[in-house]
Amino acid sequence: MAQLPPDVEEDECLPEYRYLFCPDLLHDLLKCHFFSCFRDKVAFITGGGSGIGFRIAEIFMRHGCHTVIASRSLLRVSMAAKKLIAATGRQCLPLSMDVRAPPAIMAAVDQALKEFGKIDILINGAAGNFLCPASALSFNAFRTVVDIDTIGTFNVSRVLYEKFFRDHGGVIVNITATLNLRGQVLQVHAGSAKAAVDAMTRHLAVEWGPQNIRINSLAPGPISGTEGLRRLGGSPARVSTKALVSPLQRLGNKTEIAHSVLYLASPLASFVTGTMLVVDGGAWLTSPNDTKQLADFESSSAKL
Numbered sequence: 001m002a003q004l005p006p007d008v009e010e011d012e013c014l015p016e017y018r019y020l021f022c023p024d025l026l027h028d029l030l031k032c033h034f035f036s037c038f039r040d041k042v043a044f045i046t047g048g049g050s051g052i053g054f055r056i057a058e059i060f061m062r063h064g065c066h067t068v069i070a071s072r073s074l075l076r077v078s079m080a081a082k083k084l085i086a087a088t089g090r091q092c093l094p095l096s097m098d099v100r101a102p103p104a105i106m107a108a109v110d111q112a113l114k115e116f117g118k119i120d121i122l123i124n125g126a127a128g129n130f131l132c133p134a135s136a137l138s139f140n141a142f143r144t145v146v147d148i149d150t151i152g153t154f155n156v157s158r159v160l161y162e163k164f165f166r167d168h169g170g171v172i173v174n175i176t177a178t179l180n181l182r183g184q185v186l187q188v189h190a191g192s193a194k195a196a197v198d199a200m201t202r203h204l205a206v207e208w209g210p211q212n213i214r215i216n217s218l219a220p221g222p223i224s225g226t227e228g229l230r231r232l233g234g235s236p237a238r239v240s241t242k243a244l245v246s247p248l249q250r251l252g253n254k255t256e257i258a259h260s261v262l263y264l265a266s267p268l269a270s271f272v273t274g275t276m277l278v279v280d281g282g283a284w285l286t287s288p289n290d291t292k293q294l295a296d297f298e299s300s301s302a303k304l
C-alpha cells in the first residue's frame with residue numbers, strides 16, 4: 001500500500017519532507033542570449049496564508065518556486081511567509097488583497113511583478129464557506145460566497161492575464177470542490193459558486209489556450225487540519241463516520257492536495273487543460289448525503 005505523505009494539523013511547515021517528485025520540478029530553465037541560466041518559477045497563491053493554500057505554498061517552495069501569498073489579513077500572510085521562508089529557503093512575498101476588489105488585485109500583481117519580474121503560476125484558493133439551509137440563506141450571504149469564490153477567481157485570473165499571462169503564457173489552478181457533483185445539503189451557495197468556477201476553467205482554457213495558458217480545477221474532498229473541515233465537517237464522530245464509508249476510508253491531508261496541485265502546475269501536466277481533477281479518495285462516489293445534518297440544523301435554528 002502506498003505510504004501516506006505526512007502532514008501536521010496546524011498552519012505550520014512540515015518538520016520533515018520526503019521528495020516524491022524531482023526537487024527542482026519548479027525551477028525554470030531559460031535559454032538566455034549568451035549563456036544558459038536557471039531562473040526560478042513564481043507562483044501567486046490567493047488564500048496562501050492558511051490551510052490548503054499554505055501547504056501548496058510550502059510544497060511549491062520546496063520544489064524551487066518563489067511564492068506570493070495574498071489574502072485580506074496582512075498579519076496572517078506575513079506570519080505564514082516567515083514560516084515558509086524559514087522552512088524552505090525560498091522567497092515569499094506576503095500581500096494584503098481582497099479578491100473582490102480589482103484595484104487591490106492590480107496593485108498586488110504590480111507589486112509581485114516588481115519584486116520577481118514575472119509570475120508563472122496562479123493558484124486561486126481564496127474562498128469563504130459556512131453551513132446553511134437554502135431556505136434560511138439570506139440573499140446577501142449567497143451573493144457574498146459567489147463574490148469571493150466565483151467573481152474573485154475571475155478577477156484575479158483576468159488581472160494576471162492582462163498584466164502577464166497574455167504575453168508570456170502561464171498556468172492557473174482553481175481550487176474548487178465536489179459539492180455540486182451530486183448536490184449537497186446546506187451547501188447551495190458554495191456548490192453553486194464552485195460549479196461556476198469549474199465552468200470558468202473550461203471557458204478560459206478554450207479562450208486562452210492559444211496564448212499558452214493552461215487552466216485546470218482541482219476539487220479536494222474533506223481534508224484534515226483545515227478551516228473547511230472544522231467549519232463544515234460537523235462533530236469529530238460525524239467526520240470519522242463519513243470518512244470510513246469513502247473508498248479509501250479516511251480523510252485526505254493538505255500535503256496530498258498540494259502534491260496534486262503541484263502536478264497540475266508543473267511541466268508533468270504540459271498537455272492537461274480545461275479539466276477537473278477530483279482529489280477526494282473517491283468520497284463523492286459513496287458518501288451518503290447528510291440529510292440528518294439538515295434536520296439537526298433546522299431543529300436547532302427553530303429553538304433560537
Ligand code: NAP
Nearest residue numbers: 047050051052071072073098099126127222223226227228
Ligand atoms: P481556509 O484556511 O479558510 O482558506 C481560505 C483562505 O481564503 C484564507 O486564507 C482567507 O484568508 C482567504 N480569503 C477568504 N476570503 C478572501 C477574500 N475575499 N480575498 C482574499 N482572500 C480571501 O480554508 P481551507 O479549508 O484550507 O480551503 C482552501 C480552499 O480549498 C478553498 O477554496 C476551499 O473551498 C477548498 N476546499 C477545501 C476543503 C477542505 O476540506 N478544507 C474541501 C473542498 C474544497 P483571509 O481571511 O486573510 O482573507
